[in-house]
Amino acid sequence: MHEQRSGRRLSQSSDTEQIDGYAIDDSEAIEDIVLRLAPRLAYFAGVARTEHVTRAAQEMRVPQSTLSRAMVRLEQDLGVDLFARRGRTVSLTHAGRTFHASVERALAEIERAADEVRADADPATGKVAFGFLHTMGAETVPGLLQAFRAEHPRVRFSLVQNYGEAMLERLRAGELDLCLTSPVPDAPDLVARRLDEQKLRLVVPADHRLAARKRVRLAEASDETFVTLEPGYGMRRITDDLCKEAGFTPRIAFEGEEAETLRGLVAAGLGVALLPPPAVPRPGVVELTVTAPRAAREIGVAWLDGHPDTPPVAAFKRFLLSRRGNLLGS
Numbered sequence: 001m002h003e004q005r006s007g008r009r010l011s012q013s014s015d016t017e018q019i020d021g022y023a024i025d026d027s028e029a030i031e032d033i034v035l036r037l038a039p040r041l042a043y044f045a046g047v048a049r050t051e052h053v054t055r056a057a058q059e060m061r062v063p064q065s066t067l068s069r070a071m072v073r074l075e076q077d078l079g080v081d082l083f084a085r086r087g088r089t090v091s092l093t094h095a096g097r098t099f100h101a102s103v104e105r106a107l108a109e110i111e112r113a114a115d116e117v118r119a120d121a122d123p124a125t126g127k128v129a130f131g132f133l134h135t136m137g138a139e140t141v142p143g144l145l146q147a148f149r150a151e152h153p154r155v156r157f158s159l160v161q162n163y164g165e166a167m168l169e170r171l172r173a174g175e176l177d178l179c180l181t182s183p184v185p186d187a188p189d190l191v192a193r194r195l196d197e198q199k200l201r202l203v204v205p206a207d208h209r210l211a212a213r214k215r216v217r218l219a220e221a222s223d224e225t226f227v228t229l230e231p232g233y234g235m236r237r238i239t240d241d242l243c244k245e246a247g248f249t250p251r252i253a254f255e256g257e258e259a260e261t262l263r264g265l266v267a268a269g270l271g272v273a274l275l276p277p278p279a280v281p282r283p284g285v286v287e288l289t290v291t292a293p294r295a296a297r298e299i300g301v302a303w304l305d306g307h308p309d310t311p312p313v314a315a316f317k318r319f320l321l322s323r324r325g326n327l328l329g330s
Contacts, residue, residue, distance in 0.1 A: 182299050
């Protein structure tokens with residue numbers, strides 16, 4: 001260890017370090033020292049706290065010889081003396097006290113993180129990171145959570161509302177455990193299950209020429225101006241696909257991020273829209289059943305393939321799957 005340390009030097013021409021003639025950059029040097037120091041930090045904290053190698057070894061239930069060797073190697077790696085030794089009794093040097101303060105903070109943060117992940121995985125009180133579409137936030141998701149918590153009253157939820165593609169990105173990043181989305185994704189890295197179907201309606205202003213109707217073919221709106229969700233939203237893709245099936249490309253005047261905003265634009269006479277039913281009827285608009293083509297969207301639950309579930313996530317997944325065909329309460 002001493003030979004390797006003495007062979008390390010900084011290049012005068014760059015920020016690259018030299019180890020035995022081989023160049024490594026600073027990030028590699030930092031990773032190298034962290035990997036070597038990390039396993040010994042808890043041992044160091046124990047010895048620093050007791051200032052006695054034998055007592056620290058007994059408290060940590062490790063052989064005294066193991067602890068002594070670890071402290072010697074730690075000092076060699078750092079290149080400084082951390083302890084002043086008097087037999088088996090030790091005291092911290094100035095460098096040791098400086099190092100000890102930082103080590104205690106680091107170990108406390110590790111302990112806090114360990115407590116947090118254990119708490120999140122607790123079967124009774126753990127946490128589920130759950131994503132869902134904006135259009136399901138007013139009624140569907142609150143109803144689902146209420147029903148689930150009747151059997152699991154202390155399970156916690158981190159809720160994320162977003163459009164489908166953004167939720168799938170967060171699912172892949174490990175930020176979500178499960179998400180309700182539409183269309184149901186078909187991707188090799190995801191598992192998705194269809195849960196229900198939701199009929200879509202053509203929403204028109206109350207004074208629109210079609211407002212007196214109950215049903216309409218989508219082709220009858222081919223000359224209308226549409227307001228839609230932005231590209232990337234599942235409903236936007238469904239709208240484009242249904243209009244294409246009806247034989248036309250919609251003329252789009254406004255693009256938004258939220259269905260109720262689009263209803264407001266329709267009520268203001270700025271266009272028509274294809275939307276799922278509202279949680280509460282909106283004044284100023286009429287919602288027509290579309291008879292052709294068949295206008296509906298599938299709702300499904302998705303999760304990352306091969307990703308292990310904590311007990312609370314597994315319980316909520318089973319609950320969602322049990323609601324197949326009755327997710328929307330109809």
